[in-house]
Amino acid sequence: MSKTIVLEKLTLKNFKGIKDLTIDFSNITNIYGDNATGKTTIFDAFTWLLFNKDSQDISKFDVQPLDGDNKVVHRVDTEVEAVLEINGVNMLLRKLLKEKWVKPKGKTESEFQGATASYYIDDVPKKEKEYKKKINEIIQEDIFKLLTNPMHFSTKMTWQERKNILMGMIGEITDQNVIDSKGKLKPLEELLVNKDIDELKKSINASRKKLIKDKESIPPRVDELRKSIRKEDIDFKALEFRKRGIVAGMKSVEEQLLDKTKLDDELFMKKDKLYGLKSKLKDIEHEEVEKAESGRDKIAQDISSLNGEIAELKFDIKSLEMEKNNNLKIASNLEVEVKNLRDKWYEEDAKVFELPEDARICPTCHRPFDEEDIESHRQEMEGNFKQNKSKILKSIKAQGLEKSNELEKYKERVLNNETALKNARDSLEKLNNEKDKLQSEIDNFKVTIDLDSNMEYQEILKQVEDLEMELSKPVERDTQIRELKERKESIEKELEEVNYKLGYREMNDRTNARIEELLNKEKELSQQIANLDKKESLCDEFIKTKVELMESSINSKFKYVKFRFFKTLVNGGIEEGCEPLVDGVPFSTNLNSGARINAGIDIINTLSQHYGINAPIFIDNRESTTKLIDVESQVVNLVVSKSDKKLRIENGELVEEKQLAS
Known part of the structure; x- marks a missing residue:
C-alpha cells in the first residue's frame, strides 16, 4: 500500500536564527532569501522535529538561538510544530526544548541545569520512545533522507550503500542467471561449484603465476644441459661395428697363441686371470671418469635451479614495480586534493562578516532602520554567517583529514614497495653472482681422477704387475709367437680406445632424455596456462555480462539517470563503484548544479515508487535550474535571492528564469 506524506504547516519559535515563523505549504512552495537568511534552517527544523538531526544528518548542532558573541540565548523555549497530512489524514507533531533553571538553597540566583525536550502528537504528550516509534511508523529515517533530499543518495552515501539499495530494487541476479544468459558461459557451471567468481579468479591467477614461473625456468635448464652434451663427431654405430671386429680379431689371435705356444692349463688360467684383472682395471677407471664427469652435471643442475629462482624474482620485481607506480600515482592525486x-x-577562514548597505534600509518604504533594529539585524546576520562559516570549515577539515590519512596510507605502501623492491633486487644480484660463479666453474671444469688413492685399483694393479712379470719370464718363442703377441697388444689398445668413446653415448643419451622430458613439460605447462587464460576470459565475460544485466535492469527504472558500476583504470584494471551518470557525465565530477538537482529528483521518483512512499522534497539552491523534471511528491524550493534580505514565501510554480537571476 502506497503512502503520501504532505507537509501542510511548519511553525518555528526561537529555532536557530528564526524567532517566530509559520509557513503554510502547498504542493509547490518557494522560499526565497539571500545567503544566511534562514532557508536551510527551515529544512533543519523539519528534520530536527522528526529525527533530532539537521538536514545534513548531523545530530550535534546549535538548535537554540545565539547572540552576537555566538553564545546561546537563555530563558527562551525552542519549539517546532508541523502539520502532516498522511494519506489524507492530518497529524500534528510538536517538539519543545525547554531550559531547566534551579535555585539552590542559600543562593539568590537560579542556575542553568540543561535543557529537556518534550514531545507531542496531536497535542497529546508522548515519551521520547513512543514519539520515535510513531515517527518510524510514518517513515523510517534512512528512507526519509533518500526521499526528501535530492543530494543525499549521490553525495552522502558510499557507493556500496548506493549499490545495495539499487540491487534491492531489482532482486538478486544469481550466477546461474548470468550463465543462462549466454551459451558460451556454460562451462562456468562446474567451475563455480562451492565458490563465487572472485574466488575463482583469485585461484586462476595464483595457479597461472606458478605455472608461468615453472615454464620460464625450463629454457635456461635446457640450455645448460645442451652445453653439457659431448659434441665430438662420433659415429656410435660404426664404433659398435668396429668393436665387434676387434673382439673377433682378439679371439682369433688368442686362439692362435694358445695353439702355437701349446700352453698348459696353468698358463692359460694365468693369462685368463690377467685379462680379467686388466678388464677390472678398465672398469674402475671408467667409473672414476664417470664420477668426475658427475661434478659437471651437479654444477649444471645448480645453475638450472638458480635460473628458476632468477626468473621468479624477475617476475616479482616487475609486479612490485607496477604496484609501486600505481600507488605513486594515487598518492600524487591525493596530495593535490x-x-x-x-x-x-x-580561503574560507579569511572571510569576514560585512553588513550589506541595503540592510540598513527598509526594502519596502526605503527608510533607514533604527540603530537598534540595525544592530539586531546585524547580530542575527553575523551569527548566521559565523555558524555557516564554522560548519563549512569543519566539513573541509574533515575531508582534509580523511584525504591526509588516505595519502599517508599510500605513502606507506610506496615505502613498503621500495623496501620489497630493494630486497628483491639485492636477492637477484646475489643469485646472478652465484650463477656467474657456477658458470665460471663449469666453463673451467676439468676431468681429473685419482687412482693412486684407490685401494682396490692399486691392489689389482699389483696383481697385474705380478702376473705380467711371471708370464714375461724368458721362454723359447719363435718369430710367429712374437708377432701374435704384438698384434694382440695392438688390438687391446684399439679396443680400449673404442670402449672409451662408446662411454660418451650413455651420458649423452641420459642428457637428451632429460632435455626431451623438460621440453615436453614446457609444452604441458603452456597448454595449462592457455587453459587458465580461457577460464579467466570466461570469468571476465561473466563479470561483464553480470554488470550489463544489472545495469540494464537498474537503468530501465530511471528516466534520466544511468548508473556505472565499473570503471577501467589507467593500468588496465577495473575499479568497482556505483556512479550516477547523466548523458554519460559522472555526478561526482563534471555535472552542473542544475543537472545534479534533476538527477536527484529522478532518483527520488524511482525510490518513491520502490518504497511506495511520497514525502516532501526540499531542493536547496533551486535557482541553479529553471526547469525541474516532473515529480509526484510535494516540493519545497529553497531559492537564493539577493534582493530578499528576509525570507519570502510563495506557493505555486517557481518564478521565471530572469527573476531567479536577480
Whole structure:
C-alpha cells in the first residue's frame, strides 16, 4: 500500500536564527532569501522535529538561538510544530526544548541545569520512545533522507550503500542467471561449484603465476644441459661395428697363441686371470671418469635451479614495480586534493562578516532602520554567517583529514614497495653472482681422477704387475709367437680406445632424455596456462555480462539517470563503484548544479515508487535550474535571492528564469 506524506504547516519559535515563523505549504512552495537568511534552517527544523538531526544528518548542532558573541540565548523555549497530512489524514507533531533553571538553597540566583525536550502528537504528550516509534511508523529515517533530499543518495552515501539499495530494487541476479544468459558461459557451471567468481579468479591467477614461473625456468635448464652434451663427431654405430671386429680379431689371435705356444692349463688360467684383472682395471677407471664427469652435471643442475629462482624474482620485481607506480600515482592525486582542501580552508577562514548597505534600509518604504533594529539585524546576520562559516570549515577539515590519512596510507605502501623492491633486487644480484660463479666453474671444469688413492685399483694393479712379470719370464718363442703377441697388444689398445668413446653415448643419451622430458613439460605447462587464460576470459565475460544485466535492469527504472558500476583504470584494471551518470557525465565530477538537482529528483521518483512512499522534497539552491523534471511528491524550493534580505514565501510554480537571476 502506497503512502503520501504532505507537509501542510511548519511553525518555528526561537529555532536557530528564526524567532517566530509559520509557513503554510502547498504542493509547490518557494522560499526565497539571500545567503544566511534562514532557508536551510527551515529544512533543519523539519528534520530536527522528526529525527533530532539537521538536514545534513548531523545530530550535534546549535538548535537554540545565539547572540552576537555566538553564545546561546537563555530563558527562551525552542519549539517546532508541523502539520502532516498522511494519506489524507492530518497529524500534528510538536517538539519543545525547554531550559531547566534551579535555585539552590542559600543562593539568590537560579542556575542553568540543561535543557529537556518534550514531545507531542496531536497535542497529546508522548515519551521520547513512543514519539520515535510513531515517527518510524510514518517513515523510517534512512528512507526519509533518500526521499526528501535530492543530494543525499549521490553525495552522502558510499557507493556500496548506493549499490545495495539499487540491487534491492531489482532482486538478486544469481550466477546461474548470468550463465543462462549466454551459451558460451556454460562451462562456468562446474567451475563455480562451492565458490563465487572472485574466488575463482583469485585461484586462476595464483595457479597461472606458478605455472608461468615453472615454464620460464625450463629454457635456461635446457640450455645448460645442451652445453653439457659431448659434441665430438662420433659415429656410435660404426664404433659398435668396429668393436665387434676387434673382439673377433682378439679371439682369433688368442686362439692362435694358445695353439702355437701349446700352453698348459696353468698358463692359460694365468693369462685368463690377467685379462680379467686388466678388464677390472678398465672398469674402475671408467667409473672414476664417470664420477668426475658427475661434478659437471651437479654444477649444471645448480645453475638450472638458480635460473628458476632468477626468473621468479624477475617476475616479482616487475609486479612490485607496477604496484609501486600505481600507488605513486594515487598518492600524487591525493596530495593535490589535500593541497586544494587546505587552500580552500584558508580561503574560507579569511572571510569576514560585512553588513550589506541595503540592510540598513527598509526594502519596502526605503527608510533607514533604527540603530537598534540595525544592530539586531546585524547580530542575527553575523551569527548566521559565523555558524555557516564554522560548519563549512569543519566539513573541509574533515575531508582534509580523511584525504591526509588516505595519502599517508599510500605513502606507506610506496615505502613498503621500495623496501620489497630493494630486497628483491639485492636477492637477484646475489643469485646472478652465484650463477656467474657456477658458470665460471663449469666453463673451467676439468676431468681429473685419482687412482693412486684407490685401494682396490692399486691392489689389482699389483696383481697385474705380478702376473705380467711371471708370464714375461724368458721362454723359447719363435718369430710367429712374437708377432701374435704384438698384434694382440695392438688390438687391446684399439679396443680400449673404442670402449672409451662408446662411454660418451650413455651420458649423452641420459642428457637428451632429460632435455626431451623438460621440453615436453614446457609444452604441458603452456597448454595449462592457455587453459587458465580461457577460464579467466570466461570469468571476465561473466563479470561483464553480470554488470550489463544489472545495469540494464537498474537503468530501465530511471528516466534520466544511468548508473556505472565499473570503471577501467589507467593500468588496465577495473575499479568497482556505483556512479550516477547523466548523458554519460559522472555526478561526482563534471555535472552542473542544475543537472545534479534533476538527477536527484529522478532518483527520488524511482525510490518513491520502490518504497511506495511520497514525502516532501526540499531542493536547496533551486535557482541553479529553471526547469525541474516532473515529480509526484510535494516540493519545497529553497531559492537564493539577493534582493530578499528576509525570507519570502510563495506557493505555486517557481518564478521565471530572469527573476531567479536577480
